Amino acid sequence: MSRFDDLGFRAGTGLFGVLIIAVVIGIAGVLYTDSTAAISKFGWQFWQTDTWDPIAGDFGARPFIWGTLYSSVLALIIAGPIALGIAIYISELCPAWLQRPLVFLTELLAAIPSIVYGLWGIFVLVPFVRQLEAGTPEWMKALPLFSGPPLGLGMLSAAVLLAIMIVPFSSSVAREVLRAVPQAQREGAYALGATRWEAIRMALFYARTGIVGSIMLGFGRALGETMAVTMVIGNTPQISTSLYAPQYTMAAVIANEFAEAADELHLHALVEIGLVLFVITLVVNVASRAFIWSLGRQARPRRARHATAPAAEPA
Amino acid sequence: MRTSYRKFMSHLVVALCAGAVLLALVPLAFILFYVIKQGVTAINWNFFTQMPAQIGDPGGGMANGIVGSLIVTGLGALFAIPIGITAGVYASEYRGTRLASAIRFAADTLNGVPSIVIGVFAYGVAVLPFHHFSAAAGGFALGVMMLPLVMRTTEELLLLVPASLREGALALGATRARAVFTVVLPAALPGIITGVLLALARVAGETAPLLFTSLNNAYFSTDPGQPISTLTVQVYTFATSPYPEWHQQAWAGALVLVTMVFTTSVLARVATARMERMQRGS
């Protein structure tokens, strides 16, 4: 009797679990079936052409890939060191009473909705960046990195906003990763006369794969960010290295054009962009989690050895 | 290496890390300051009770948007909580199985899917076949986003429940189902509730998936089958408009949104701490 109950329990709960798997497969499926017209018409050319011409029915998505990658990489360059610095400070350096308030504050940053970031972006960040751009000295303006009229709207505003948004995310994961470093490692380092920086450096080296993973998770988050980016990036499909140039990301073009792509090819082209965005974020997230888990597996055997034969473990 | 150099490097790094913390807190302070400063002037009783005013008419509010956000988030919770908790139960009870790993992988994947892609999915599944934009479709989109959070929280918290509790129940002759649902789950409940509330706070602030599911509504509506106004979409519409009165309303809406999200998060943790204390006491 109870065996059937248990079987029913297993099947029942398992079914709900399967539902989650079904949702993920469903997303991939819907994305694929709603983009077949564009895939069959353009093939790989879709990712190599720059024209996005809804009138002529000519769609090339390279500017969006560029905009997405460029903005996310820039955001990472800005946010990575800061997130790491925060993680190190909170987990290694700050006094115990300060830990909880600081954690609370960084989580507050993470809780701010994307639309509020966008609102602040339009009315505070963009005018500030515009003034910054207008005030660039002439010799800098000659460089391709800083060329173009001072619009305020463009890659620089988007990168800065993205950076602010992903800092709390990356730093909280990095903090967890640093916590997984066994205390014995740190104690060993101090016992050998290390300064605080040297002990931290050792912990960072030990946790390097996890740190990389936390940075990658932040990258994955930046790739998919939509609202805040579309409100400050200028929404122009062009490939430009200039920080001042308005550009376009994959998520932003879908948000702007999806509700109104009036012909099937346009719609399918947008969904194909969505499909690729899905695949890219999937790959980045899986890879980053693999990095973070590998750290966990690295830590466990050592702890086990430490428990059974403390004297034998080399410092 | 000379000791003085090493000491200097150490102090430098400590200073840099502290600097990083300050650097991150500056935008936080900035954003909150602006939202409060710009929004508070437009917050009055009208804001919570009136519809948006026509262009050129002063005043008005976002009553329909606030209620709409609550409804859509609530519908999402209705979808995500039963599925997420039950799936979490499976993943923790049958930890080693392949299905559990697959579920966990699917949940983590779902967590990383950009919200705009979820919006496209929800449009294809919940809007197109019914030929209707609706609050329910928006709720579905938000529910899909909440699923992984609820499932993972449930799974992790169930694992934290001491094995003795489950074993005790089983020893007394309970079926697995009974043991889990009447003994283990209640023990993990405070943490699960925190997780659910945090998930709610997280999706209540989403805009992208609502753009082509729940759309927007000029009227006050509570009908799940009709488009509905939400705080986030309304703020977006007003923010990208050229009218200063609407910009003001956008800030006010943002203030209300941020307050709702923060209060929920804080309440969640406070309530959990309290429940844990009560449980430990009994």
Next chain:
Amino acid sequence: MKKIALAAALATTLAGATFAAQNVAINGAGATFPAPIYQKWFAEYNKLHPTVRINYQPLGSGAGIRQVTERTVFFGATDGPMTDEQLKGAPGILHLPTVLGGVVPIYNVPGVTQELKFSGPVLANIFLGKIKKWNDPALTALNPGVNLPGSDIVVAHRSDGSGTTYIWLDYLAKVSPEFKKTVGVGTSAKWPVGVAAAKNDGVAAIVKQTPGALGYVELIFAIQTKTAYGSVQNASGKFVKASIESVTAAAAAAAKAMPADYRVSITNAAGDTVYPVASFTWMLLYQDPKDKAQSKAMVDFMKWALTDGQKFAAAMGYSPLPKNVVDMEMKTLATVKVQ
């Protein structure tokens, strides 16, 4: 606690559903060009007929066409008439003109308070990216006596599918063969230059906030945001600013020869007082929709909009429809199935 919450949820849903049962709730989406007058109309109509709630979402003409084709909304609205290809996807759809409006060039040039004059070819070259600075000889020739700065022209255009864009491109293509070849006409385009924003609101916002910007919006958006807009040289060589009179004049010729499906372009029309970038704007309704209650409500609304509603148009800067067009439409409305 849980029971109360459940009861509350049930009560709200029932209340919502009950409302839906007694009243008619209609959803529509489309152009931002007529959005101010449409929203005024729906609000006024709701005051007269409280059981009819028409919810209009201004998402852009492209969205209006797409959503009404997929029947996710009951009616659409567009200022760029549907192409033959698009009509095939929405069999039985009717274009019904509602008002006339004009698309104006808005600009934000610091230090310039006078009204600027533009010609069609000059506007085309600006939007092609060939004229890059405000003090370009072509602009100074048109505006003698105005101290135009040497700064860059920041072109602002739509990022979404827009009937306003259609009207603008339709006009530029008529006055500049190069523009027609390079860009073409449609509700979205491959823009050679410029920053983009969604909806008329977004373009107006960018121009207002960005020094040196030049964009195109429906007249009411320039007026309501108090942004400067210029006059455009018409086919007869006169520089005309958009107004109710000049837009009405643009429709005079077309009104006499209105095609049966109402899809007509009135840009660059002949006449001294004509504003060259004017257009009809259309509601898109199915002749035989499934929901007859909604159909009846919409037809009744349209009849009101074409008669009593027209007097609200002038206050908002839109031109009312010529009488013979209204008469034609009443006959068309009579063919829409309401039961």
